[in-house]
Amino acid sequence: MPLITLRDLYKTYHLGEVEVQVLRGISLDIAQGELVALMGASGSGKSTLMNILGCLDHPTTGEYWLEGRDVSGLSARERARVRKTTIGFVFQSFNLLARTTAVENVMMPLTYSADTLSTRDMQQRASALLQRVGLGDRLEHLPSQLSGGQQQRVAIARALVNRPRLLLADEPTGNLDSRTSEEILRMFQALNQAEGISIILVTHDSSVAQHARRIIQIHDGLVVEGAGPEAPLTTGSATPRGTA
């Protein structure tokens, strides 16, 4: 079963009288365990696509199947539930809570998703993840005491704390120097290989996109390259469920 199936996805914004078509019929498949780069110039619609993929927004028309479930028509509350169970986000600007320690930042999503977990379990899970991203000795540090790369690693740990199947990284290296970028991208590759987490890297930088095994090019709201699943990684049928 593919992780993501998009069929004829349209997104139209209404700016007063003017209708702006941002996505104009996107169809693509991403299998479980893929590391994909979503590339496109600014204004190409890649951010809009990422928002829809991340269940932050819904398409105007078209189908979006996530793990075999049609999520295109869900309400805001149902989308929030999908986000907390399935998707992790990494942002360009890290978005860590200021004046809050690394562990507490990583624990934050659990407040909304894991009611049954005790505070100690939450702390254990968070510190294990921070160790995993190489920050085991900086658990109690505040974001202001961490370098950019370290902050992004805290953000990655936070994205992983809900054990998502899909990690969406929006320009994860945009605010980092090239050496740190390399480290972060290596970490994504390692996570993808070791844990089998599907990762979508949204970027306009082709050197970043090179780290992915497959590149999807978006131009003017259309997929121009790489719509199909990557042959070596797909397991089982390549045809998505529910479509002929």
Place this chain on the structure above:
Amino acid sequence: MKYYRTFKTALRGLRRNVLRAALTTLGIVIGVGAVIAMMEIGNGSSIAVQRTIASMGANNLMILPGTAASGGVSFGAGSVMTLTPQDADALAQNASAVGSVAPVVRARTQVVYGNRNWVPMAIYGTTPAYLQVRDWTTLAEGEAFTEREVRNASKVCLIGATLVRELFGGDSPVGKEIRIQNVAFTVIGVLERKGANMMGTDQDDVILAPWTTIKYRVTGASLANPNQSSTTTDPNAVNTLNQLYPVTQQSLYPVPSSAEQADTPQPVRFANVDQIIAAARSAPQIPAAIQQITTLLRERHHLRPGADDDFNIRDMTEITKAMTSTTELMTTLLLCVAMISLVVGGVGIMNIMLVSVTERTREIGLRMAVGAEPRDILRQFLLEAVVLCLLGGAVGILLGRSSAYLVTSLLHWPTAASVGAMITAVAVSASVGVVFGYYPAWKASRLDPIEALRYE
């Protein structure tokens, strides 16, 4: 568990900007503090005012003997003798709404000390309870007579400030002897100045003595001749005025012979009092006290159902009304002040919460992106506002109590702690938090996560 988590999140949110949280709460702190301080000072002065009004006799009930009527001619209140000192004792013991009771025997006659004389407005024969009834227990000098002196009909008396002036010219009268109708009384105490009553009568122009002494030694002939004023002295005594104004009263009716008396037996009462004065325990208990006194006296006087009362009870409706309306006015006034300051505080909370929501738009977007539902966000911000208000309320209570304490110790104003005010303050500050925190919280929960994440 969920609420506890949210509570912790809210607390953490507040802790990230302690100074601003503190400044925000200041509105509520001052509001609640002002309310508490006002309530305590107000309560104190209200109690003081009530006490003052009570000392004017607002709680007092006068029980007077009933009216005699003959052939359609009424002789007015007090024209029959139906009240006894035992009635007073029974009231004191059995009527729960009645605080204290004293029988009163009146006399009006000349008082002599040395070469001065004076006719006081009132000479009351009574018991020590009279001072409690009239709220007059503090004496300017000396001490009150006792129950034992009442039983012994001791010749002791307390005199009012006017008598001190008129008879003693301001000298200390304690231990001196004055003569009331040629009976020598030792002055054992001086009543504190009370001034004129509401009708303008000088209340200090009074002598208090045991009722037994007044009854048996001073007005011994009162049953035979109730008109005290006309028999100021023994007509046989040496007094040149006797020739000018004959005071001997001629009997209108022939004295009944012993045979006639035996034929028409009269119920024998050993002692009557002119009136009984009672104090209800508090102003609201006055109706209950009247009810109990009526029931008890009817029973004691063996009145059949349907028969008229052989006594009258009077209360001080006018003064009581003044008292309750004063208290009500004060309470309402304070409540208004309280409400205004709390609303101002609440607007402050709303203002800062709105700023906080705007400032934390990205944080809200992030929380939504990681899976917070709109109602999670709503709950978090609402709880932040409520926690802020409750903390403010708690600090405000401390502030209010300590300022009330300062007012008491520095200005010597009376204050009274009010638990009700504290509970109200906490409840009101929590509801201020909910009411004024709801709009910002709702606004936060309606944010679009995409826009919120992009917000700079």
